[in-house]
Structure formats: structure tokens, C-alpha cells
Amino acid sequence: MPDSRITLDGLKSWLQEFARLIAEQRTQLSELDAAIGDGDHGTNMDRGMQAVVASLSGETIDEMVKLAGMKLVSTVGGASGPLYGTFLLRFAGSAGPTAELDATQFAAAMRAGLNGIVARGKAEPEDKTMFDALAPAVQTLELGVAGSFADTLRAAADAAEKGRDATIEMRARKGRASYLGERSIGHQDPGATSAALLLRAAATTLG
Amino acid sequence: MPDSRITLDGLKSWLQEFARLIAEQRTQLSELDAAIGDGDHGTNMDRGMQAVVASLSGETIDEMVKLAGMKLVSTVGGASGPLYGTFLLRFAGSAGPTAELDATQFAAAMRAGLNGIVARGKAEPEDKTMFDALAPAVQTLELGVAGSFADTLRAAADAAEKGRDATIEMRARKGRASYLGERSIGHQDPGATSAALLLRAAATTLG
Amino acid sequence: MKKLINDPADVVAEALVGVESAHPDLRVDHANKVVYRRDASRPGKVGLISGGGSGHEPLHAGYVGFGMLDAACCGEVFTSPVPDQMLAATKTVDGGAGVLHIVKNYTGDVLNFEMAAELAAAETGVEIVSVVTDDDVAVQDSTWTAGRRGVGVTVLLEKIAGAAAEAGRPLKEVADVAREVNANGRSMGIALTSCTVPANGKPTFELGEAEMEVGVGIHGEPGRSRQPLAPARDLAHVLVDPILEDLPFRSGDGAIAFVNGLGGTPLIELYLMYGEVAKILAGHGVTPVRSLVGPYITSLDMAGCSVTLLKVTDELLRLWDAPVNTPALRWGV
């Protein structure tokens, strides 16, 4: 897939687009969280991503993404700060001190990020978390689809959205929503919703 | 006025009738107090007078009325407890260890009671207190009116009610109502209202 | 009305059951509704008693203990106690050195304490001095009123006079210290919501969503005026300015600064207010040498706060710092 070089600038655009989508859907994300959590997911992520885009810098991919991850950790608080932060930190570690990634390296970095989330949050499939949106997307990136890398990215974003939608029927077993038990069923998970935006931003900017 | 002997039983009836009127107008008294005080005057007086009638006893007037005064003091609390209590204690002191009072002695006992209220509460005319109902009534008792003692008692009760009504236009300078300043004007004083009941009860039972 | 109670008529009696279970250092006379130090009376020590309507907790029962009150007489909610209670308390705490009555200036409290003092003197000859607190600057024109109400200064006075008594000072001196505290302390309060008296079941007054009652009394008595709710930095001026106008501080003076919660306002807001108050004091060159922040004299569940400033001498400060061991104030022991 020689058409699939992902550059430093590309990754920058990705994070900027993610920040834009978060800001745009901030209220909606917080409302989802209000239904089954404490109503701050949109505020948390928006505060964090605004800080990230305001300080984007670095000569290599690992440098830039690590900084972004640290920034997120330092500004978000709540569950999503360490989780998304760890995602980016592990992504950076997998990517290494390079200025470009190919599709395989990108998928590997995404897998490393997801593994970081699991290591930190111990989420299992169908716990009704961001994991349920990210896992099918990462798998799609790893397997690829017929066509261009852009097609794979779009397929991954679609998979994330399908995963996000599937959280509606799940009973939460992690995070604040788990206190609701049965009553968490019927509500879409806010973290899965923001995770789907991360993948949609990738499809828009990296394809 | 040889038709004007007031007996121990007569005084007993007087206190019982006062208790009955207080119980009957309890809510109204508290509502008057709610407007310019703390809304407990009816409750306070009712609690106290119920205790008084439940324990009425004594061989002489001073014994019975002193006990009633002590009972009032012990059960009412608030401003009206010591004031009405002192009224009865001083009344008893003036009456002395006798089984009967004549009109002059009764008026003197009422004056002693009123003086007790003034000694304790330092009320002056037009401070908007029970004094403003009691003072004209006591004066009427002292001066007497043409006709029977019963006529004098009725005139005294009328004077008390007139005094009570006059409190409406007064600005309170004593008690809780005084915190309201100008805003106390336009409301009838609860203590003057219960004092008018005391005189009406006398007219009903002692005449 | 939403309250953690059984029958509204039993609130005070049942709260005293809890006080007794929670504090083995205290003894409760349930018949008289009086809370005592377990070791009262102490020979040669001036006895300190206070009391008033209930609903202001921790005042007064929470201030019974070493270095503060010997007894607290608990009236029904917002109703002054009756003389029998103060009579019993006076007799019980008298250790031969006389008894100080600390009375908040409300007609009912003053008269009932007065009768108790007369009865006690008549019965036992015990020497009694009464000190009446009247620190609420919200009540202005005192020749036209029953006088200022006793509020926040009462807490500080009970502590400071309690220390003087614990130090073995004679009644006259303890009373002088108490009067000095009252003379040098002023308070002002605001309510954001009404309180609800259990027996009434509904709020004592109504306030709009954006209104406050400025100069409210601790029984929900109306204050100076009703005003639009404002930011904390403005509220601090509403509270502190009338105090400073009434009790001129000179630059360099030290004060005990007391931001009191009225019952329904959480500590985070009280600390925020304390920060605003401290800024204003700094602007006047007044140093808050000691602070007290929390719900210490409340009005049931009323939301709001009051500020009390007490101008202190070194001597008053020494007494404030002396050890105290009560349910609500404790240090040095």
C-alpha cells in the first residue's frame, strides 16, 4: 500500500479534526453521560482536546503524539483522561521516532493504543465502554479491506460507529454507568461515542 | 358594690374560659404572630393554658393564681410566658390568702398584674404589645362604670378590644415585631389579642 | 418538608437522645432538656450556662464541655426555654463561685432567663450575672426596637468566657470579659432560602429564585431588605461593610473572623466567602488573626451565611486559644 504514508502533518490534522468534532458534539456527549454517568464527558474531552491542539508540536511522530497524550492526561481528569491519554502514549511508543507511518505501522500503533486502554481500564468486550467502539475499528485496520487505505479507514470508522451503536443494548460493567446496573441498558455509551469520532476524524484526514 | 364578690370558683371559671377562648382562637393568634413575629403565640398560650387548667388547685385565691402563674411560666416559653406568668403571680400577691375579692380588690389585683408586666417587659404605651389592650381595661376596672359590676367588666373587655384594635396602626417597639420597623404597621398585635380574650373571659365568668 | 425526623413534636427530645449517645462526656437531663458537662459542678469554678430555642445547632449544646459551657438549656425549636430549665441548670452547675447566664437578646430569652435568675437567687442565694449578646447589625434603630439580636458573637463569647471561668477567674471578671466580647463583636447575615420549622411543615418565608434576604435573623426574622442575589464578592461587602461602619476598626487591629453557615450551605461556599471577606479586611488593614469557618450557629436548614468580626486584644486572643473540649469546638486537649 504505497499510497498510504501517514505524515506528521497528517497526524496533526487528525488530532485537530478530532478536537473539532468533540467541540461540535460536546453538549451531546455530556448529555449521553448525564443519562448514565455524571454528565461531564463532553466538557472533559473538549477541555483536553483544546489544550492538545493549542500545544501541538514535535519533530517526530512519537514526540508529537506523546506530548498530546501527556496534555490530555494533565487536563481531562475523570476516567477518560487517563484512558485516551494512555492510548496516545502507547500509540507514540509503537510509532517510534519517525516522521511517517505506513498502513501496517498505523494499525500496529492503534492496536498498541487500544492495548494501553485495556491495560489501564481492564475493559472487556461488551462492558459498554470506549473499547466497544475502538476494538472493531482496530481489527478492521489490521485486516484491511479491498480498495485503498482510505477505504480501510472509512471501514474502520464505520466499524467504530457500529460498535458505538451496539453499546446501547449493553449493560455497563465498567465506570460510573455500572452503578446503574440494568438501568444502564438503552443508553449509548459516551466514551464509545467520542471514540467513534476519533476514527471518523482519521477517515477524514488520513485517507 | 355588694353584688360583686369574686370567689375562688369564679376565678377558676375565668381561667378555664380564658383557656377555652385561647384554644378556640389558637390558629388565629399564631397567624397574627406569623405576620410580625415567629408564628407561635397561639401554640405557646394554648400549651400553657391547657397546663394551667389541668392543674388548677388551691384553697385560697393567692394559692390558686400563683400556681397558675408558675405553671404558665413553666410551660409557655417565649415572651408571653414570663409576661402572663408575672401577671398572675403579681395578681396573686395583691389578692392575698383570701377566698373572695370585691371589685376594688379585683381591680387592684389586675393593676398589680399589669405593673408586673411592665416591670418585666418595660413596655410603654403604644409599643404595640399586650400592654395596649390591658392598660385601658385595668383603668376601666379601677374607675368603674355606671351600673353593675358586670357592666364594668363588660366595659373593661370592650376597652381591651378597643386597645387591641388600636395596635394595628402602631409601629412595634418591643418584642420580635420591632425588628420589622415600619413594616409592623397594619398588623394587629397577637399579645394584645390574647389579652383582650382574658378580659372577655372575665366579663363572661365574673360578672 | 423533607427532614430526618419522626414526629415534629419530638424533634428536640429525640435529638437530645442522640447527643447523649454520641457524647459520653455530656449528661442529658431529658425531663428538663438540659445538657451538662459530666463533671459539672466544679467547686470554685464559675458556672456558665446558656440556652435558647433549638434549631441553631451546634449552639448551645455543642458548646458544653471543658473550657466552655457547663450547661445548655434547650427550648423547643425557635422557642426560648422556660425558667425551670435555667433554674435547674443554675443550681446544678453552681460550684460556689456563682453562675454566668449567657443570653441572646430576644425578648423571650431575656425574660425567661431573668425569671430563672430571680427564682434561683430566691431559692439558693446563688450569685448570678447575666450577659446579653446583641451583635446583629441588621437591626438598626435600637431605641425603636427590642434591641439588636444576639447571633454569631454568642459562639465566640461562650468560648472566651468559658476559658476565663476555666482559668478560675471570679464571676465579676468572667462577666466583664463576656461583656467585652459582646461590645467588640458584630454580625450580619444573609439568607438564600428560608428555613422550615418542623412543627410548621412549610418554609417560614418565600424568596424568589434570584432573591436574598439581607440581614436575616436566625429564626427567619426579616432583615433590612430583600435584594437580588449577587456574586460572592459583592455579598461579602453586603455583610462586612455594615459591620465595619458600626464597629470602627483601625488599621493594624486584629480580629477573629467568623464565617458561619446557616445550616443548608455547604463548606465549599463558606470557604469561598471567607476568602472574599479576608480580602475586604486586608483592604482595611484589619488582620484576621484567627478564623472560624463552618456551621456554628444555624437556622435549621436555611441556606445562607453570616459574618461575625470580633476585635481582639492579646488577652481575648489568649482566652480564645485556651484549650476547649466540646462536641463542636475542640483544641488544645
Place this chain on the structure above:
Amino acid sequence: MKKLINDPADVVAEALVGVESAHPDLRVDHANKVVYRRDASRPGKVGLISGGGSGHEPLHAGYVGFGMLDAACCGEVFTSPVPDQMLAATKTVDGGAGVLHIVKNYTGDVLNFEMAAELAAAETGVEIVSVVTDDDVAVQDSTWTAGRRGVGVTVLLEKIAGAAAEAGRPLKEVADVAREVNANGRSMGIALTSCTVPANGKPTFELGEAEMEVGVGIHGEPGRSRQPLAPARDLAHVLVDPILEDLPFRSGDGAIAFVNGLGGTPLIELYLMYGEVAKILAGHGVTPVRSLVGPYITSLDMAGCSVTLLKVTDELLRLWDAPVNTPALRWGV
């Protein structure tokens, strides 16, 4: 929303200004929103830090001081602090004997403390042990949940572990004591009204005039069920029974009995509840050897209360009784 605040966004920062002015024994790092003992770190003493979202005052900043915490990290209202805060606190309080992190069991708190511990260990090699409190019996089925929430036991644990650290015990022992407290303590709460988060401006949930939320969390999380409000004597059973079912006491056991106000409930009601709780305990032969009654871990202005019972050994009791000097808990000094 009626609150004594300025801009809702500044509540925590401005409350910390007040904390700093009111308590000269404390030092506030405003940039990091960390409250320190003025004398932290102390060489050879295990450092104790805690923290969490704000809105639970006096928890945690009110427990900083001699014999309790060395530092408290204050998050935004109901939002866990970020690792930078705990990293700064850990480095500052480390006196060479390691640092204990006391964390309430909420995913956000746990993860942020965890990252801070990793960062601190990486940066300085400081030894850190984390103890997570999870005492809220309202959350039942823990394989299906993020686990029980940390509530009232946190207060007792901070005091007891703080005493162990002050006594010079090594990190492992301090952590063992902390874990013992958590293992032997349970809590349950009820809300009569919702709290209102300043940034939201409206109540977090709605409750009918005659309803209560049983098993409510300190952030207004829903509880086990919504039930009709009942008399205090029944509420005491609603609170105590699930605790006793979960943590079997034997007749003769001693307990610290803690009746906590959630912020909007006045002390008179808490004492009344304490009386009811004590009666139930007596019925089970459990002796409340120590009590704590008041608003110690709150949920902003929420009306309601929680009960915490801690089964104690003589050793835990000795540590509880050891001197402590913080804004909110003080004795023996």
C-alpha cells in the same frame, strides 16, 4: 441555583483562597490545586496524600494536618484530579519513607492516581502504595460493576492511617492499617434532595416532595431504589440493616459509628438520626465506642445523610484516639 459563589468555573480555585486565608497551618499550591501541611515533608515519616473531585468538603482538604493527610489534591467539582496534581503532591510530601495514596473507588480517581504513581515512581523512584476505599454497600453486585464506591470510610481511614504514619510506622504497616480500616467499614446513604453542581446550575436529579433516593452516591449517582420518605426510625434501618447484613458484627463488637450529613441537612437532624442508629446497634449488641456526627463527606448542598460503621480493634481505636490537628478533625492537641 442559589449559591455563595462568583463564576461557577472559579469555585474550587476561590474556595482554596479561603482555605489558605483561614488556615495558616496549611499551604496551598494554587497552580496545582493542592493543599499541604505547612511542615510537609517530614523526614522519615510516610507521606499521606488523598484527593478527588471537589464538592465533598471538608473531605479532603479539611483533613490535611498533623496526624492525618500531608496533602489533598482538589479536582474540579465532582471531577477527579489529574495525575500532575498527585505527582506534585507525592514528590512534595515524600520524606524518604514512601507515600500512601488514599483513593476513593471511582474509575476516574483510580486511573488518575495510578498514572500519577507510575509517573512519580519513574521520575523519582519514590515508593508508593495505593489503598482504595470501597465501602458503599448500596452498590451490590461487584463483578458486574466498577466495584463499590468509596465514601464515609475514607474519612475514618485518613484519620487512622494518618495516626499510624505520624507514629513513624513504615509504609507497609501504614498501608496494612489502611486496608484493615477499609475491610472493616461499610457505609450507606440516602438523599432527600439532589445536589446542584455549580457548572450545571440545576439539580442533578429530581425527587418528589415525599421521595428519597436510597443508596445515593456522593456525586448524586442513583442508588438502589427510590422510596417514599419515612420517619427517622425507619430510615435508620434502611441505612444500618444493609451494613450489618454485609459486615456481620458479633454481639460485643465495638464500632466507630459515624452519622454523616450530605451538606444540606442540619446537625439537629443528624443527632436525631444518631440516636436512632444507636438504638439499632444496641439491639445487635454492638457498642458504638466512638462517634462522629456532622457533615464530614458531603455532596455539595444535598440534603440527606449516610451512616458508616467501622468495626474496631483496640489498636484501631488507639490510632483513632491519637492526636490530630486539621481544620475539620481535631483533638489531643
